[in-house]
Amino acid sequence: MIIVLLFVLMFVLMALGLPIALSIGLPAIGLIVSPGVFPDTVTLSALGQTVVQQLFSGVDSFDLLAVPLFMIAGSIMEVGGISRRLIDFCDSLVGWAPGGLAAAAIGASMIIAGISGSAAADTAAIGAVVIPTMIRQGYPPAFAAAVVAAGGAIGIIIPPSIPMILFGFMTNISTSQLFAGGLLVGVLMGLSFMAVAIGISWRRGYGERVAFTWKRVASTGRAALWSMGAPVIVLGGILSGIVTVTEGAALAVFYALLVGTVINRELAWRDLPRLMVRSQVVAGGILFIIAMAKVFGWLLAMQQGAQLLNVFVNSMSLPPVGLLLLVLALLLVVGCVMETTAALLLVVPVLALLTPQMQIDPVQFGVLVVTNLAIGMLTPPVGICLFVSCGIADVTLGRISRAVMPLVAVAILDMLIAALWSPLTMWLPTLLYR
Structure with missing residues (x-):
């Protein structure tokens, strides 16, 4: 009964528009200190101390320091001239194809994903540069926005990835192995998005084609060389074990700062305080959600939520593949109605316990x-x-939602391939670490 009430209160507060962190934390804290939830021998003072301890322990991790650092790197990248140079280089490679600029935007998103670890930062960095250009070339604003949004979503699959850092923190799984596992999946999804964008553009006559010349490839490649070096250095350092994830995040900040101020000379030092404040407000919001989710998870554990789920799963008698597909379907629904960080923090501690039954x-x-x-x-x-x-394309949510559906469909197909064909996710981690 307590578990049902906990989730009902959380969704009611979300529906009322309360911030995600408070929607998660207030019901948990309120129930913890309510009479009858815990034995009368447990004092209110002891429960209050437990809440404070859980809040602190939720963010007391060196690994989580990577979150604000990657957010800073993403903000610097957004205004440091990195995005535009990467788009120009990718356009020189694929601009000859129908929808070449759309494919170039996705390709640039894949490269930038190796710097920031944040989908929102990647979307903003690419969108601010490429969406106005796509609209000038005749792409419908909704389609241009949908393509950029799809490319930005790859930002949390291709490492480094803030959600993967959080997953590793919650489950004590190596973040480096998660990064290695996500790399090929992210590449597959990026190539799939390119194919869909090119197919739609060819069928509907979107965009302008640019003749392929090696001279243009060479000139844009030289201009983007330093920008392309960031994911190589950061991701290469993490996967090789030379640096930890947190050290890699600090390296990303330093490299983005070097390229933006010294190499590209498009980032002024006076802009740094504004960028740092903006990025750390977002990072602080993420860490606050993590702290509140820790309290939520503790109450769920005290009410034997994991055991109840295990009993429920066993009662269905599903085969491993069937259980895996059911969990993925549940996550699709959760992802539609809940913010990513909150969804990750709420469902992972419970669903991760089902990996033996799913044989994954x-x-x-x-x-x-x-x-x-x-x-x-x-x-x-x-x-x-x-x-x-x-916000960048100035289109309604309804219009972009319709335009993004083909990309969502192919993304679901890619996810099913990753689920049913384990080498796509496990070959690289096995090669590097096992």
Whole structure:
């Protein structure tokens, strides 16, 4: 009964428009201190101390320091000239095809994903540059916004990825292995998005084609060389074990700062305080959600939520593949109605316990969870990538939602491939770490 009331109160507060962190934390804290939930021998003072301890322990981790650092790197990248140079280089490679600029935007998003770890930051960085250009070339604003949103969603699948950092923190799974597992999935999704964008553009006559010349490839490649070096250095350092995830995040900040101020010279030092404040407000919101979710999870554990779920799952007698598909379907629904960080923090501690029944490696499951929630970023009503693109393209949520559906469909297909063919997620982690 307590568990049902906990979730009902949370969804009611979300529906009323309360911030996600408070919607998660207030019902949990209120029930913890309510009479009758815990034995009378447990004092109110002891319960209050427990709440404070859970709040603190929720964010007391060196690994979580990577979250604000990657947010800073994403903000610097957005205004440091990195995005435009990457788009120009990708356009020189694929601009000859129908919908070449759309494909170039997705390709640039894949490269930028190796710097920031944030889908919203990637969407803003690419969208601010490419959406106005796509509209000038004759792409419908809704389609341009949908393509950029889809490319931005890849930002949490291709490492480094803030949601993967959170998944590893909650489950004690190596974040580096999760990064390695997500790399090929992200590449597959990016190539799939390119194919869909080119197919739609060819059928409907969108965009302008640019003749392919090696001279243009060479000139844009030289201009983008330093920008392309960021994911190589950061991701290469993390996957090789030379640096930890947190050290890699600090390296990303330093490299983005170097390229933006010294190499590209498009980032002024006077802009840094504004960028830092803006990025850390977002990072602080994420950490606050994590702290509140820790209290929520503790109450769920005290009420034997995991045991009840296990009994329920066993009663259905599903085969491992059937259970996995059921969990993925549940995550798709959760991703549609709940903010990504909150969804991750609420469902992972419970669903991760089902990996033995699903007969799936925890690393593969972590990649599937993050991929699933990335799809949620492309679906209304809370898809963050859609909202960012809407704001840049000045289109309604309804219009972009219709335009993004073909991309969502192919993303679900890619996720199913990753679920049913384990080498896609497990080959690289096995090669590097096992």
